[in-house]
Amino acid sequence: MATGENWTQDELDLTVAAYLKMLYLEQSGIPYNKTEFRRALLPLLHGRTEGSIEMKHQNISAALIRMNVPYITGYKPRFNYQQALAHTITAHTANHTALHTLLSDVAKHTYAPADMFLINEPPPEPYNEQLAPEIIRHPRMIDYVKREAENRALGLAGERLVFQTEQQRLIQARRDDLAAKVEWISQTSGDGAGFDILSFDEQTDRERLIEVKTTNQGKHFPFYASRNEVQLSEERPADYQLQRIFTFRDRPRLYTLNGALSQTCKLDPTQYEARPGHQK
Numbered sequence: 211m212a213t214g215e216n217w218t219q220d221e222l223d224l225t226v227a228a229y230l231k232m233l234y235l236e237q238s239g240i241p242y243n244k245t246e247f248r249r250a251l252l253p254l255l256h257g258r259t260e261g262s263i264e265m266k267h268q269n270i271s272a273a274l275i276r277m278n279v280p281y282i283t284g285y286k287p288r289f290n291y292q293q294a295l296a297h298t299i300t301a302h303t304a305n306h307t308a309l310h311t312l313l314s315d316v317a318k319h320t321y322a323p324a325d326m327f328l329i330n331e332p333p334p335e336p337y338n339e340q341l342a343p344e345i346i347r348h349p350r351m352i353d354y355v356k357r358e359a360e361n362r363a364l365g366l367a368g369e370r371l372v373f374q375t376e377q378q379r380l381i382q383a384r385r386d387d388l389a390a391k392v393e394w395i396s397q398t399s400g401d402g403a404g405f406d407i408l409s410f411d412e413q414t415d416r417e418r419l420i421e422v423k424t425t426n427q428g429k430h431f432p433f434y435a436s437r438n439e440v441q442l443s444e445e446r447p448a449d450y451q452l453q454r455i456f457t458f459r460d461r462p463r464l465y466t467l468n469g470a471l472s473q474t475c476k477l478d479p480t481q482y483e484a485r486p487g488h489q490k
Contacts, residue, residue, distance in 0.1 A: 217266070221255050222298040225263065229270045230306055233282050237312050239460075244284060266295070273299045275430055278355040280313055283428030283457065289337055304351055316426050317354055319459050320363040328375055328455065333465040333474075334430050358425055359434045368424025368455045369396060369406045371462065376409040376420070383412035404442030405450070421452045426459040434480065435471055443471045 217225075228247050235242040244267075248260045255263070265288060272287035273296050274280065281287065303309070358364065373394045380389035388410040396406040407420040419442065423433040433454065443450040447469040455464050467474040 216292070217294070218256065219294070219298070221258070222295055223302070224251060224254050225266050226270060226295075226298050226302045229267050229282065229285075230302055230309060233280070234309050234312060236282055237280065237309075237316050269295055270299060271430075274303070275432065277303070277351060278353045278432060279303060279351070280316070280354055280427045280431065287337065287430055300351070310352060313354055314352065314357065316459065317358045318361055318364075319426055320361065320367050321459055328371065328462055328464040331429070331463050331465050333454075333467055354427075355432050355434060358427070364424055364426070364458070365422070368458060369394065369422045371455065372420060372422045372453055373407050376407060376418075380410065380412055385410070385412045388412065388415065402438060404436070404438035417449050418451055419446060419449045421450070422455065423452065424455040424458050427456065429456050429463070429465065431456065435475070435477070440471050440477065443469065447473075 228251055232242055232244065232247055244264075245260075248263045251263055252258065252260065264285075267282070267285045268288035269291035271281040271285040272289040273291055275287050276296075277300070373392065377389045377392050380386070380392065391408075391410065393408040394406070395403050395408050405419040405421045407418075407422065409418040409420055410416065411418060421435075421439050421443075423435075425431050425433065435452075439452075443452070450469060450471075452467040452471065452474070453464055454467065455462055457463055471477060
């Protein structure tokens with residue numbers, strides 16, 4: 211079979227199974243070698259190259275992200291996958307009980323060593339999700355974005371880290387006066403303000419309204435934003451920052467989105483407030 215031809219169902223099954231095995235190892239913290247997995251697949255496929263297998267694994271990452279399921283951080287998502295691959299991934303992940311048990315445990319994890327510090331990175335590059343077909347969720351599939359968002363201890367650990375980082379940043383800039391004013395708003399005023407940390411610009415004294423989102427997963431993993439957060443980011447885009455902490459469990463990293471969330475993110479409605487008794 212020529213390498214440019216469509217992948218058979220057997221090829222898709224083998225490739226998805228190999229990816230999910232790597233994902234299980236990664237989430238377990240067990241070292242593995244991606245190259246060895248690719249080379250093991252080569253004789254089982256029909257004239258595919260290592261490069262084509264890698265791209266297919268990137269397609270799998272993209273589909274898992276669309277399913278709100280963790281992905282392998284080393285495989286940057288490529289959204290130009292086919293519907294047949296999406297169906298195969300759904301079938302394999304829905305029946306992978308051991309993987310779901312592990313991912314649920316990771317979503318609850320909050321480990322935060324005392325010497326933890328943040329490594330800054332650029333935000334993810336824009337990508338076109340319109341290249342990918344819609345995902346049909348299996349009833350047994352779990353929304354891990356929602357499950358991790360419900361982990362209050364993880365959220366608090368990320369907020370605490372940003373709160374301390376902002377104080378230290380201002381102290382290093384010799385703005386002890388501003389460092390003393392940094393406030394953990396979600397703790398002092400509650401969760402309804404639309405942001406978590408009040409900080410300041412060391413040059414202009416301008417307020418920074420920082421919303422913190424923390425995940426144990428990779429850079430491209432989605433997150434939930436509340437109506438208050440989106441609205442405040444629209445009202446005060448010059449002051450609003452969303453700081454996304456990722457790979458928190460293993461090596462915490464951070465990227466920052468400045469301004470209105472409608473301009474820095476693709477916002478998908480996930481639920482509606484329904485009021486019974488309405489008449490048209």
